[in-house]
Amino acid sequence: MAEQLEVVIITGMSGAGKTVAVQSFEDLGYFVIDNMIPSVATKFVDAVKQSGEITRMAMVMDSRSREFYDQVVPCVAQLRGRSDLTLRLLFLEATDEELVSRYKESRRAHPLSHQDGVLPGIMRERQLLNDLKSQVDLVVDTTTLTPRQLKQRITERFSPDEAHSFYVNVMSFGFKYGLPLDADLVIDVRFLPNPYYIPDLKHQTGNDPAVQAYVMDNPLAQNFYQHLYLLIEVALPGYIKEGKSSLTIAIGCTGGQHRSVTIANRLAADLKNNQYPVHVHHRDVDKAN
Structure with a gap:
């Protein structure tokens, strides 16, 4: 053949x-x-x-x-x-x-x-x-x-x-800089406590352990993330069965530097642990805050 x-x-x-x-x-x-x-x-x-x-x-x-x-x-x-x-x-x-x-x-x-x-x-x-x-x-x-x-x-x-192979792209972004045009799913995390208002954390990002701890140690964030991951975990096999070759999940906060970066990193890590090919991209993390 x-x-x-x-x-x-x-x-x-x-x-x-x-x-x-x-x-x-x-x-x-x-x-x-x-x-x-x-x-x-x-x-x-x-x-x-x-x-x-x-x-x-x-x-x-x-x-x-x-x-x-x-x-x-x-x-x-x-x-x-x-x-x-x-x-x-x-x-x-x-x-x-x-x-x-x-x-x-x-x-x-x-x-x-x-x-x-x-x-x-x-x-x-x-x-x-x-x-x-x-x-x-x-x-x-x-x-x-x-x-x-x-x-x-x-x-x-x-x-x-x-x-x-099916591929997942997880990205963080800031709503103040506009929605990403190529997102399949957009998740808004602006309701979570903002490290920007903590002087010691303001100039760090969600790539730093201190910011990650501040965001993820909050009970609201923990509860939200558990439900978010369950939603993604249930949905991904459906996208694969439908024949979709890739999925872009965009996590957004106000400036795209703290909360969205933290959640995007956590989601990407957990999806990788679940054997999904994943790329994580932080669109606005390097913009001045």
Whole structure:
């Protein structure tokens, strides 16, 4: 029986990190095609399969192709319906503010700007991508990720050794800096006592034992965490059975430095002890408090 071809479509917002994604997939040994036209993608996949030399390929499909918005959704549906390949969609996202900043820094024009600036182009693109985004397998918000961190996220999810395993991403964040765009579950822990108001703890974080003890020694936190972990423990097998390949659990407090970091660390450690592959990421822990 012929080996199935693994196909990853890389798409998402212009300026959200597709260049880094291309380099990451090349480093993982994927055969990568940049700026693939959706109308010829199926024929190209057929040619790759017939060669018999490639088992993993990634294709970038984005707004540089004029046919993209009309043809990408039918293209995805056609490829998903094939039994001779495994298709996954990676959607790269970022906030409007971050995308504007990146375009200004690069001094490039947005592909959908009609002489009215970068932000209107971003808003047009976001609206046009709504249908596609609802079908993707993994959304990665690159707003606060460095290129190295984005490459690490892709490697953890798409490395050949891990490609078919369920993966849990636990992250902490601060509500004052906005909700994470790629979260599947958002847990608000702002009701817990805040170490920020303790002078000796204010400038520490949930990575420090003193802060962890202050948060977790509280009976309210202990009771809450027991119920939270039970909820996650019950839900994860259901997500796996449904066919979900990864789950992002975002724990939020006001500034993303004390309570959310503590709970995220505890949850990640307990999930690892329960044999789940886990990555923990503290989005706002290094921001000045």
